[in-house]
Amino acid sequence: MADLVYRQLLSTLKKQIVAGDYPNLKLPDERSLSEQYQVSRSTVKRALSILADQGIVFKKRGSGTFINPLYLKNDSVFHYNNGSNLGVTDSFQMNGRKPGISLLNFEVIRPQAELKRDLFLKNDDFVYEIKRLRLFDDEPFMIETGYIPIKIVPELSRKIVSGSIFNYLQNEKNQTVTKSYLTVSAEPSTAEDQEKLHLKANEPVGVMAGVFFLDDGTPFEYSRMRLHYKYMKYNTFVTLDD
Amino acid sequence: MADLVYRQLLSTLKKQIVAGDYPNLKLPDERSLSEQYQVSRSTVKRALSILADQGIVFKKRGSGTFINPLYLKNDSVFHYNNGSNLGVTDSFQMNGRKPGISLLNFEVIRPQAELKRDLFLKNDDFVYEIKRLRLFDDEPFMIETGYIPIKIVPELSRKIVSGSIFNYLQNEKNQTVTKSYLTVSAEPSTAEDQEKLHLKANEPVGVMAGVFFLDDGTPFEYSRMRLHYKYMKYNTFVTLDD
DNA sequence: CAGTGGTCTAGACCACACC
DNA sequence: GTGTGGTCTAGACCACTGT
Incomplete structure (x- = not known):
């Protein structure tokens, strides 16, 4: 599952975003990412679309792709159930409790x-x-x-x-x-x-x-x-x- | 907005599904749809993905794309807010009430x-x-x-x-x-x-x-x-x- | 005008289901 | 093996933003 190209790129970008590798909250443009990671632009778009669906980035035609500032302030809002893995049991917050x-x-x-x-x-x-x-x-x-x-x-x-x-x-x-x-x-x-x-x-x-x-x-x-x-x-x- | 190819296909398929044009609950395969509507397979996939995201169809690798039976039984479950248009006011049910x-x-x-x-x-x-x-x-x-x-x-x-x-x-x-x-x-x-x-x-x-x-x-x-x-x-x- | 994301195409090859 | 959806590519052209 994780060996898919778009999955790899997705997880790489996510890690970089969390790590604060983009201090100005702007990602490189799609053509540069395509070049940098040696994948097609379509694959870059696929990864970025998923990030956008998850609310992690916003894409703005004509200007670029930007990181959602709220996503960084992680201790607060933003731990959604909507795009996670469940088990019903798990989808409720069980802070270390059995x-x-x-x-x-x-x-x-x-x-x-x-x-x-x-x-x-x-x-x-x-x-x-x-x-x-x-x-x-x-x-x-x-x-x-x-x-x-x-x-x-x-x-x-x-x-x-x-x-x-x-x-x-x-x-x-x-x-x-x-x-x-x-x-x-x-x-x-x-x-x-x-x-x-x-x-x-x-x-x-x-x-x-x-x-x-x-x-x-x-x-x-x-x-x-x-x-x-x-x-x-x-x-x-x-x-x-x- | 609605003149986009994938939007057109999306709305065409949705209408057909609601109208009961697929009594066996199975859509034609992607290559046939591509041929039938004279669009690329990628565009077909795009339209079908949206239908799947909305819970209207299920895609099953190796066997085909199937209509969600619950979506047809429309009087009951299945009027979601998650993929609709809002206005906050509107997203709550206001059956003709002002x-x-x-x-x-x-x-x-x-x-x-x-x-x-x-x-x-x-x-x-x-x-x-x-x-x-x-x-x-x-x-x-x-x-x-x-x-x-x-x-x-x-x-x-x-x-x-x-x-x-x-x-x-x-x-x-x-x-x-x-x-x-x-x-x-x-x-x-x-x-x-x-x-x-x-x-x-x-x-x-x-x-x-x-x-x-x-x-x-x-x-x-x-x-x-x-x-x-x-x-x-x-x-x-x-x-x-x- | 240059830069950037959006749409669309044509086609290759893979993975899974079913006969 | 055949049929079907999934992934990925390379490239064309459009639409919007900002200088």
């Missing part, structure tokens, strides 16, 4: 109409319903309810779902979850939220719900996550282009 | 250290502090506090900030806000939230806070938005690639 999973429920059910539609299921497809409490160092932070079609992983067991399902998929079946469609919102906490997440009556939960896809586009899981509000920080860098 | 603005406060202040850093300000730069209540049809849904460096728009007035600042920029100064870095979270409502947004004591607010950038990368505004929780639905389609 993630844990407590299995609350595990069974097979017949999906409701809406769920059937979202997971693109046929009439007689069944799904696992997996309800888990997730923790950091014994501190619960999220109640997660997931629905997975049995036909995709018919061998699921209590043991497997007590760990990371995404890791299981990756290691045992060589399938990766790389896309997701999520809705982020907020709600007052229910009695169950308050009990399981140690919330006061007036404290809310953050809700993230949606579908995770396998590489080939198969909808793999519908998941509804209710988070202790202090743990929900969803960061996005958005480019609006139309 | 957006309104009530100006709560408008003054010039000396920015705190953190704000100075986020907006990339020098020592003696001042900022406008603009606090506004936003409504749909007289129903308040958001308290918004924005900070804008006076050096960027020294002519700002109560009249201007009582309307859409982004529209003002676009129409009067030909500058566009196309990038933003936002953090989405949830909080218990304060007394002020409850009063202004008509919330009960146990009902929370959604919080969206972050920086909006001009086209050339200038940080233009730091904004903190506290939303009635029923109005916060932030949709994202995320691709994780490393």
Whole structure:
């Protein structure tokens, strides 16, 4: 993966930017970079486009490519989830704390109409319903309810779902979850939220719900996550282009 | 803008997909499309990549390009904010309801250290502090506090900030806000939230806070938005690639 | 006008899926 | 092996910025 030319250039440039090799916040022009690294201009453009998508640089036609000053001030803003690697467990900030999973429920059910539609299921497809409490160092932070079609992983067991399902998929079946469609919102906490997440009556939960896809586009899981509000920080860098 | 070749192809394909012209959910291969529309394969790839980024299709090396079934079932999931056009006002769902603005406060202040850093300000730069209540049809849904460096728009007035600042920029100064870095979270409502947004004591607010950038990368505004929780639905389609 | 990023092309070769 | 998407190149021409 990392031996691709544009990946190499990308990582080289990123390192240089972080190291402060461009004190005037301006990168060399594309033709110079092409010459310097002995790659085509198209490849340079590809690397620079990714940097721009990630909000690390801004490209300005006619004048050049500039480093986003906010990206350097790294201790503050700018650690987005939008372009990183996940594992759901990992995409929340766990500053050195051990993630844990407590299995609350595990069974097979017949999906409701809406769920059937979202997971693109046929009439007689069944799904696992997996309800888990997730923790950091014994501190619960999220109640997660997931629905997975049995036909995709018919061998699921209590043991497997007590760990990371995404890791299981990756290691045992060589399938990766790389896309997701999520809705982020907020709600007052229910009695169950308050009990399981140690919330006061007036404290809310953050809700993230949606579908995770396998590489080939198969909808793999519908998941509804209710988070202790202090743990929900969803960061996005958005480019609006139309 | 729309006369670009890849844009044309993009919009043609999108229309065909929505119209159901590909009942087996598979697009023609890239070389055929290239031939059919008399454009280079690179241009085809460009259009298809955008469709993939938007979650409309999945590309599978070795087998083809497939339409995301969830994208067709349009009445349900899948109206994301992540790849659309904004105006902040518009990016929240306003089903035919008129957006309104009530100006709560408008003054010039000396920015705190953190704000100075986020907006990339020098020592003696001042900022406008603009606090506004936003409504749909007289129903308040958001308290918004924005900070804008006076050096960027020294002519700002109560009249201007009582309307859409982004529209003002676009129409009067030909500058566009196309990038933003936002953090989405949830909080218990304060007394002020409850009063202004008509919330009960146990009902929370959604919080969206972050920086909006001009086209050339200038940080233009730091904004903190506290939303009635029923109005916060932030949709994202995320691709994780490393 | 010179410098810089944006678009587009034509074609070579690679990597993976499926038969 | 054939088909399909992925990477990479070399080069032409356009559009915008700034002097």
